[in-house]
Amino acid sequence: MSSFEYPGEYYEVIRKDFRDLAAETEFLASYLPPGGRVLDIGSGTGSNLRALAALGHPGTGLDQSEAFTAYAITAADPGSAATAYVHTRAEEFTTDDRFDLVYSLFSTLNQLSRAELRQLLTTVLGWLAPGGHVVIDIGHLLNFVDGYQPNIIAHHQGDDLLVTRLARQSVHAHRAVWRNEETIIARDGEGRVSMYANFFDQTVFTAPEVRDLLVDAGFEVVAEYGGFRKEPGPRIGRGPLLFVARAAADAQEAAA
Structure with missing residues (x-):
């Protein structure tokens, strides 16, 4: 099991050298209706949820790090949309809520085995509100x-x-x-x-493997990008690989 039990303020300093919070926020918000609810799998210190809450999007964050979750709770802005943080592994989380956007960034899902990711994607399908989207930022081969x-x-x-x-x-x-x-x-x-x-x-996943896992779980992939500015996917070498998916038509009919 991964270990990230160090003070959240230290991760906040590290994060700024790796990630573009403004670009991530704009990207995620583009898949949300006004006031749309979000679920962050691997919410860490809560940066993404705080930014989305400031735009009026209430949300829930899941993270297995007790230290990061504690930091996220104390850093939340009481004047923003309501946000809850849950110290848990995503595979163990249960809810009756439905979300307009479920996302997982910064290769968090690479910490799962293939079997765990397959099961989680199937579960995530049931967490989506009608018309909702899933965004996965995954590290590829x-x-x-x-x-x-x-x-x-x-x-x-x-x-x-x-x-x-x-x-x-x-x-x-x-x-x-x-x-x-x-x-x-x-x-x-x-x-x-x-x-x-x-x-x-x-x-280590390949892009076709993740695409197949999404389809097998009942999603249709509607977009693939190479960055949060909606750049094309990388042709060679390293770089972000973002999948945007929604429930396939037959999965929506089954849920109805």
């Missing part, structure tokens, strides 16, 4: 191969915080799994230093 580095040292600078990541990547060829082992070292403005161990495994 070429992304892993082209970006592979055995050892990484990266520094991330906040206003009064320096976070250093010491990372090691390894490959389990028979399981098609990337293991990422990290040490997080943080120094705050008063010179105090803290250190955390962090690791996660990622299943």
Whole structure:
């Protein structure tokens, strides 16, 4: 099981060097009606949900990290649309609510096995409101191969915080799994230093495999992009791969 139990404010500093929150927000909002409800699978420190709540979209976030969930709860803006955060794995979550948009970003779903992803997608279909969409940002095979580095040292600078990541990547060829082992070292403005161990495994999917999993779960893929500005998918090498899907017609009829 993955481990992300370090303070959420440290991840917020790291996140800004990897992700474009404004582009992500605009992309997700384009699939929402006014006041549409959202479900974030792998909500982390709540950045995406806070941004969407500020636009009037209430939502629910699921994350297996207790530390990240606690940060998201305290960082929520009481003046924005209502947002709830649940400390849980997505595979264990149950709800009677229906959502206009269910999304999972930053390769979160790569932390599932093929069997787990297949089952989760089937479950997600039942969480969608009529006309709702699913957005999946997944790490694909070429992304892993082209970006592979055995050892990484990266520094991330906040206003009064320096976070250093010491990372090691390894490959389990028979399981098609990337293991990422990290040490997080943080120094705050008063010179105090803290250190955390962090690791996660990622299943290596190909784009056709994810497409087939969506179709098998009862979705139709309506768009594929290579970034949150709705760029075309990458022809070669690494880069984001975004799937946008909705319930297939026969799945909608069955639900009705």
